[in-house]
Amino acid sequence: MLDGIAVDQVFVSLKHWVLGYSPAAIEPAVSILLTILPILLVFPVLFALTTVLERKGLGRIQNRYGPNRVGFFGILQPMADALKSLTKEDIVPASADRTVHFLAPLVLLAVAFLPYAVLPIGRNMIAANLDAGVLFFFAIGAISELSVFMAGWSSRNKYSLLGAMRAVAQMISYEVPLLLSSIAVIMAAGSLNTVDIVNKQAGFSGIFPHWYVLTPWGFAGFVLFMISATAETNRSPFDLPEGESEIIAGYYIEYSGFKFALFFLGEYLGMFAISGLGITLFLGGWGAPLSFLTWIPSWIWFFAKLLGLIIGFIWVRGTLPRLRMDQLMNFAWKFMLPMALVIVVSAGAWRFLPQGVTRWLISTLFLAVAYGLLARGVETRNKIAKRTYRFAE
Amino acid sequence: MRQMSAAFLILAIMTVLAACAAMTLRGLVHCALALAVAFAGIGTLYLSLGAQFLGLAQLLVYVGAIAVLIVFVILLTRGGDSDAGPLVPTRLPITGIVVATTILALLAWAVFHSSVIHFPASPVPTATVRELGTVLMAEYVLPLEVIGLMLTAALIGAVVVAMKEKQDPQ
Numbered sequence: 001m002l003d004g005i006a007v008d009q010v011f012v013s014l015k016h017w018v019l020g021y022s023p024a025a026i027e028p029a030v031s032i033l034l035t036i037l038p039i040l041l042v043f044p045v046l047f048a049l050t051t052v053l054e055r056k057g058l059g060r061i062q063n064r065y066g067p068n069r070v071g072f073f074g075i076l077q078p079m080a081d082a083l084k085s086l087t088k089e090d091i092v093p094a095s096a097d098r099t100v101h102f103l104a105p106l107v108l109l110a111v112a113f114l115p116y117a118v119l120p121i122g123r124n125m126i127a128a129n130l131d132a133g134v135l136f137f138f139a140i141g142a143i144s145e146l147s148v149f150m151a152g153w154s155s156r157n158k159y160s161l162l163g164a165m166r167a168v169a170q171m172i173s174y175e176v177p178l179l180l181s182s183i184a185v186i187m188a189a190g191s192l193n194t195v196d197i198v199n200k201q202a203g204f205s206g207i208f209p210h211w212y213v214l215t216p217w218g219f220a221g222f223v224l225f226m227i228s229a230t231a232e233t234n235r236s237p238f239d240l241p242e243g244e245s246e247i248i249a250g251y252y253i254e255y256s257g258f259k260f261a262l263f264f265l266g267e268y269l270g271m272f273a274i275s276g277l278g279i280t281l282f283l284g285g286w287g288a289p290l291s292f293l294t295w296i297p298s299w300i301w302f303f304a305k306l307l308g309l310i311i312g313f314i315w316v317r318g319t320l321p322r323l324r325m326d327q328l329m330n331f332a333w334k335f336m337l338p339m340a341l342v343i344v345v346s347a348g349a350w351r352f353l354p355q356g357v358t359r360w361l362i363s364t365l366f367l368a369v370a371y372g373l374l375a376r377g378v379e380t381r382n383k384i385a386k387r388t389y390r391f392a393e
Numbered sequence: 394m395r396q397m398s399a400a401f402l403i404l405a406i407m408t409v410l411a412a413c414a415a416m417t418l419r420g421l422v423h424c425a426l427a428l429a430v431a432f433a434g435i436g437t438l439y440l441s442l443g444a445q446f447l448g449l450a451q452l453l454v455y456v457g458a459i460a461v462l463i464v465f466v467i468l469l470t471r472g473g474d475s476d477a478g479p480l481v482p483t484r485l486p487i488t489g490i491v492v493a494t495t496i497l498a499l500l501a502w503a504v505f506h507s508s509v510i511h512f513p514a515s516p517v518p519t520a521t522v523r524e525l526g527t528v529l530m531a532e533y534v535l536p537l538e539v540i541g542l543m544l545t546a547a548l549i550g551a552v553v554v555a556m557k558e559k560q561d562p563q
Binding site: 097100130131132135136138139140141142143145146149150153161165168172175176191192333334337341 | 420422423426429433436445446449450452453456457458460461464465468521522523545548551552555
């Protein structure tokens, strides 16, 4: 399987090959450049492809064609979009706070790229192998809330301010279950390092891998993680911050031209990054899903999983209606949060119970009972009855 | 004295400038944002000193939670548009001066009496996340558990307080 290893490490070898030819004085700089440049190139390209995929997919779901004019099957649509946004006038509202208005998209974009530093894209393919990689990811993610607020506040527009308030409130609320469901994995792996977490999930029982998603608490944690991730990235059905039908575009309503495109880029990069973290934590990172598929290079598996999650996001966006603000908050605090705490306890129990069928039964039963009780609690509180209107009849 | 590195100088200047901006800027929201930059600067300083966990926790807690909280409070109370009074205060802020000098004296005393200053050539301290975790779970497990319990209780308490829905008489 020498060929397999060569292909698996082709990018790493390429970097070392180039480094071998660079003079010693600039070698650190070249090394940094060669690490960062691929991230700066690959993920924006993935963003461009995802916009086509999303519009095509939504078109399918809504029984229409989607973009099909530019290039083959509309594949060049992102080029046209980029040209359009580059040639548009950059309008800044007269009463806007110019400095903050200008800085907001830049901060958002810088913060959107940083988390990729700790995502292992393939075997030996990580930009910065930090001890506390997962913590780094969440620390950077916290800054993006401020950039959203900057955009919304500096525009001096009540829609954008409403959108920013909604976005920040939602991001804070859903960060709690997001962090708690990751804590379950961190407890199981015993490390905050992303590479360690991936390595802990390597290996196979029979043909099935040791991914955390294939344990009862891991499955529940993964579902919770992805729901929180959807909310964190302000995607449908949690897209109230930009709800087109009520506050038009939310916090970036007053941005035009390429700054608007930058917001889109930042949003999608955030979505890829958080999906990447979900893959690292629950789906075995760059590991193959079945033992006889290990000959496929690790980076292909990472991007295959990433595409799978993106398609999931698009599917959810096309099929679910938007939540109301109170429903959103109730869901976060009254269902997600207790469920996440239950998952943490369940992960701890899983660690100390003896291996075997009993462990599976106990863990599954525990989670199922908790889920049933919590779901009942949410349901009875919001009795579904005929809606009565006080003022309109 | 050790040579100050370029990274330290840039970070230090950025932090100090941001802190000064947080004190002197006119708009409240600008002050809050400058304060967030200062927090981030301190966090990156910790990172450059090799204190990874501390630096990231600083970013997560101060920038991610406290700065956002400040911004939210400003928005919910004053709208962020109101101009504060003149920059130079009309009355002498005696309380402020007393508090500031007391804190400065206390910090200076603590720094000059700490054991660190008597070992100038100390080796580079290594505080990996794993070591921190081991110490927390072994030596300081009781305080950790108490704090954990308290925070969980606060979290659940907040939800319980918010749980009470107003019963509409209609």
